[in-house]
Amino acid sequence: MTDARLAELADRLPTLRLLTDPSDLEHYGRDWTRRWTPKPLAVALPGDVAEVQAIVRWANEHGVAVVPSGGRTGLSGGAVAANGELVLSLERMNRVLDFDAVDRTLTVQAGMTLHAVHEAAKEHGLIYPVDFAARGSCSIGGNVATNAGGIRVIRYGNTREWIAGLTVVAGNGDLLQLNRGLIKNSSGYDLRHLMIGSEGTLGIVVDATLRLTDPPPPSQVMLLALPSMDALMDVFALFRARLSLQAFEFLTDVALKHVLAHGAQRAIEGDHPYYVVTEFDADEAAQDAALAAFEHGMEQGWISDGVIAQSEAQAAALWRLREGITESLAPHRPYKNDISLRISALPAFLHDIQALLGNAYPHFDVVWFGHIGDGNLHINVLRPADLSEEDFIAQCEHVTKLLAETLQRHGGSISAEHGIGLVKRPYLGSTRSAAEIALMRGVRQVFDPKGLLNPGKLFD
């Protein structure tokens, strides 16, 4: 340990796991973005809350920046450590601390994966309903940091709705127990909600009390082929009015091409520009309603073809067409936009943006998919093999500027669920006003006076 500050930390916390091997620095210094070269000072893996507090106090004394780190599945560079920061990984703090059957809450350490939370809830006959494809790797702490959304928001809302309490280490090392599992609590500012979505810049979440709920009724999964983006909005309105939706996801033919090439099974023959994977409550009445809605959509010309899963295996195969996209695109190092609008603003926005992207990326594969019922679109631009990464990102950044301007005009957000991090930092002003950003900076100053928690993320 050649760094005197690290030696002092190791001295102060003799049982702290502290990594400085180059391979560890690289592994823990980056997330699913690959744009920055990891260069942390070291990686600390505390085993308990007291160690987290001690690390934050040490960081204050030595002026060392701290990057809180969960599963590092983030797509906006929120967990990147490229400037000599200490990575504080919650990986080892991954246990269930408490289950309460009366309150129907599960208290878990921040490093627990979303999948492990799902399993723990299931053991008690309940569910934690936030869900998305990175479930096996992402951590609850990271979910809180970005207010993670995913594929069930249309039924259950975002992570925010399921957080009954948070234990947080503030920028000065103080331990905060926010809301403590209460359902009703009108006793001043709700700092819990301030913490949710703050991307590690206001405090380090060490544990979370999650609300659980009853499993949904049995459901059915349907894949639909659609002729146009306009039809997508019509089918969404039709299905939402007639069914109790658990999910309503879309993808384009380009997305389908990639996911099929990655091993998924084709379920509808022929060429169709848009597809929908939808899941809905399926008692007998609902099955009839689904069939009627499908037939009405066919008659109107909104639906070209469709298939309904006849087994759990088929349902999983249909879901793979949507959930496999991110993984299938990963080798292409896509440039990702994760935007949202009011659903009502989507048609006019899509009209503007399709023209914009058509002109901007004539030779690029642009892959669209996302959560139409939440107004959330993922736009992935794939790098052509003959273009350098640097040139590719420069071109994408130029287009993102235009995209951000278009979004601003339509009242949208530059980040629906990935967070701002490093990637979207230049565009924060398209979504938040100067007055809001000034207030955010002020709030940050209150929680972390020395600016040591995840500096450079969200704003510089």
Next chain:
Amino acid sequence: MTDARLAELADRLPTLRLLTDPSDLEHYGRDWTRRWTPKPLAVALPGDVAEVQAIVRWANEHGVAVVPSGGRTGLSGGAVAANGELVLSLERMNRVLDFDAVDRTLTVQAGMTLHAVHEAAKEHGLIYPVDFAARGSCSIGGNVATNAGGIRVIRYGNTREWIAGLTVVAGNGDLLQLNRGLIKNSSGYDLRHLMIGSEGTLGIVVDATLRLTDPPPPSQVMLLALPSMDALMDVFALFRARLSLQAFEFLTDVALKHVLAHGAQRAIEGDHPYYVVTEFDADEAAQDAALAAFEHGMEQGWISDGVIAQSEAQAAALWRLREGITESLAPHRPYKNDISLRISALPAFLHDIQALLGNAYPHFDVVWFGHIGDGNLHINVLRPADLSEEDFIAQCEHVTKLLAETLQRHGGSISAEHGIGLVKRPYLGSTRSAAEIALMRGVRQVFDPKGLLNPGKLFD
């Protein structure tokens, strides 16, 4: 207009409605608490957002404190103006600004009553599900300021869950448009949630975009008589497990006595210490399940008697037994406690607190009621006719101190839904740690550097 500052305001905003008659000062200077003598400087009734901004800027220039004012149905003194403040009443700003069928949102000005919101939602075949007895007078702005809860929280959550966007005038007069109706938005700190429950100390809500939802399925209302507080917890667990609850409210025999004396109709004969009013989804299967649950509760000795409403009129009559309580107690000028705990913490807390109150108030009528499914209890102490108001409050404050200590031990909150205001300010430290309160003060400083928005509320 003898006050030079007011003359200047009137000069600057010639169309602003500005009241200084003593009767107006009294009317607008107080809320449903009656402990403080109203003494505002004047009452301003702006007609639009620009006037609100101009008033706040004027207040900054002249160092005048501003008390935002809605329906003034508050029970914690949050809207009291007793120190020469300007009351800024949103009363005239009470219109629907927008309804969007695709987003299912209703945007209303802050001065609109909750009842008017309900009616406006109904016109579109939807509901705004937050509901409580003060619906006819309370305003949406006030609901946001306290994160109002009420009788449907068990199904629908608090006000917070239904706010898709807020327009707020900050302490410096800046206009903030927070979240703008988006479902997903991970673009920095969620200042909307910080504003909700901030009791007018961070900004003045001028309009709110409310999410609406489908009306619930047909329901049934049941009144149950119970032999004990323990039985209450058992019956709650039983009914929650077997029915889809819309409400689960309790009251004591003392509460019943008052509401009957105030004109409500007795529905169950005999003396029983506890009663429950519950409403649940009532398709055919649910009716059988309700009957089975009721019979099981009777067999177990948890339920002594019960009645199920056979008509809408009967349902309303049963509800009146619960909803009429606050009004029936008003002539007694009750001292109110509005506390919450995790549901799981209720039994042990109730054990401790019943002993405490029995000793503390041997000669007082103590009326308990509330929302057991939310862990929210209302404890109303009635002033004996032979005790001066001053002595009565002094005695109650003494007991509240003990109550707050007991709550703190059990992890509860001194205010579930009324807010801290002036009434609960001395006890904030029982619910929020010193570190949290320091952060709250810091946040307040960021939003309202001169401390002019509702000073003295929440903290001094």
